[in-house]
Amino acid sequence: MNAKYETHEHDVLIIGAGGAGLRAAIEALAQGASVGVVCKSLLGKAHTVMAEGGIAAAMANVDEADDWRVHFGDTMRGGKMLNNWRMAQIHAQEASERVRELEQWGALFDRTKDGRILQRAFGGHTFKRLCHVGDRTGLEMIRTLQDRGVQMGFDVYMECAVTRLLKDGDRIAGAFGYWRENGRFVVFKAKSVVLATGGIGKAWPITSNSWEYTGDGMALAYDAGADLMDMEFVQFHPTGMVWPPGVQGILVTEAVRGEGGILRNKSGERFMERYDPKRMELSTRDVVARAIYTEVREGRGTEHGGAYLDISQKPAEYVKRKLPSMYHQFLELADVDITKGPMEVGPTCHYMMGGVKVEADTAASSVPGLFAAGEAAAGLHGANRLGGNSLSDLLVFGRRAGLAAAEHAKRTSTPSLDLGQIEEAERTMLAPFERKDGESPYTLHADLQENMQKLVGIFRTEEDLRLALTKIEELKQRSTRMTVSGSRMFNPGWHLSRDLESMLTVVEAVTRSALARRESRGAHSRIDYPKPDPSWGKQNNVISRRGESMELRQVPVPDMPEDLQSLVIEEKKGSAA
């Protein structure tokens, strides 16, 4: 490569160091590949660290009747049958082994009385299924994977952001990025690239997501020619903090409800009786989020516009042991002692079911050499994800992506890098410094968030979505005039200007997909089409890039084999619908 650019070469380059990225790295290393991991933050700080409730795996340690088949059925029903059945099958079959593996690498889960991994109840899961460590399961997982990967010897490029995927003809050739610390550019040459970049929550103002969640992987894949799928399905977690303003959106784990927490409106009514009398607080997230939103909209909300969530009927010591970080979070940030009184909670943008369209078995995208896993990928969760299925997703498909990426690297010759692409990527990054008197990226970001919160939230209408698209078009125009001040050294304004480009791509994909889907299903609720439409139940929305414009098409949901179909139906009879 040109001496002008710092260049690193690997068989497999992994973008993102959360659960999926680290698990992919471990597997690719085990296959003998040379592995580089690039992450926007320090190692160990990825969003996985915030996961609280647990990892869903049908280990049957607590409820003996549990089995991968039941987990599969729960996942498909939770996703309103839009899931890729093969992914749901692989996930349910492999999750237990992935959890045991974590334990063998040093993770310490909470225990049953007879010394096995303890499992707790969660929304939409028929049995007690979530392996957990109090309410800090994600931290345990990321530390375990991080220590394992470091010991196996991957190269980590911390605080480094990828802004463009590089291609050699049709196939992947590497990536271009910058070091956050000094703003210098860096080039990675790789036979395989795994996108493990997580979700898109930062496009909404009220979100449980960290700043990193700007849809980078989906936008990079889209720009490189890969397909995106199910982009209309954005999960609003029912319980985020609503007060005080500074903490709005911070997650209140579903484990509060899993451990017996009760939801009430301002008049003390246990309102879930009206929305899902059978499953109550442990209904699926889409249902509970809509219920709280509806209670507030119809004037039955709490003082600060939420619902009450109460766990104080349980012994104080139990609450502190099973939900320690919730106890401290409310005490320190909201002056509320959750062992004595209720929390105020409301929906917060939490998870992206959609993402890069991948092959079920290999996590391969439609671009040769490009893979995606975890939240950045689509398919497993369909129209709504069950709590706990995300951490297991990261492990199961992170591993498969790492395996397939390493195998692809073995079969492939070294790609060549195209200086033209690199120079163009550099020019794009430097442009905001050269413009004068344009808008601040922070203003643009605030406007983008307001647009999404108001027009593309929990409840959607054709009118709102059309208006949102117009606004997104305006924001795209304004983004070409963004100005950044200061130097290239650790400059958050500059970093945000690039993250905004990713967000603008994904919010357009979300809005277009939401506009097309004229029905309500899972996390996608249309006021103008309030019922599910069986014909839409057989189609996924797929987005791809055609020149400068975004193309949307429908592809049929893959047909499920009969033996699996019977599992979904049988379970339907046996458990709550």
Place this chain on the structure above:
Amino acid sequence: MAEATLKIFRGTREGGTPAEYHVPVAPGMVVLDALHYVQQHQAPDLAVRWNCKAGKCGSCSAEVNGRPRLTCKTRMDTLPQDKPIAILPMKSFPVIKDLVTDVSWNYKVNKKIPPFQPRAGVEWKMYQEDVDRVQEFRKCIECFLCQNVCHVLREHDKQEQFGGPRFFVRVAGLEMHPLDALNRTGLLKNELGIGFCNITKCCTEVCPEDIHITDNAIIPLKERVVDDFYDPLLGLVRKIRNAVSPSKRQPNE
């Protein structure tokens, strides 16, 4: 709305000065919110490291009015509003820019620690009472505030000989894991220099996760080091016992 004055360090390795910013204070606001306000309205290039803003990732460490804190967990209403709030980067690490410091040394120390190694043929059964104390150590969010206040690092710059409280916590989590087979006392004594710690408990005081670093991690590890290296009688007993039924062994044994 009340207004607060912040004096934030602006500068690089080469030097810098505090700059003054005025920020409106909303109910429940934390220092990190105030820093974000400054970025949005006054200094878009103000360098701040943060991720979750929920006390879970340990990225936003700084020194607020002289106290090492997570800025996402430091409420503005707990600070005196009648004088400027001083916000400085962690002192024990080299400044990169503004509030962002170079913490890469920690990652180098971490690499020296042999990971969990299960005993051969182990049955994967553990009881809650056995994992309770190890789970305390595994709460660590790597904010490095303990490293920042430890005088062995802060005043005496023993980075070459000393691992620091964070890594004693990590080693404690491995050593006290019910199924771990390795003995890391040699590492603690030699590479991590646990002897330099004179248990002033500064680390424990600043830990945002309330880990009893000194009492539960460092002191028991010091005792193990003493038992293994400085107590001839116990050493002999252990040699005999190990010959009969092997327990933990040093990595290179």
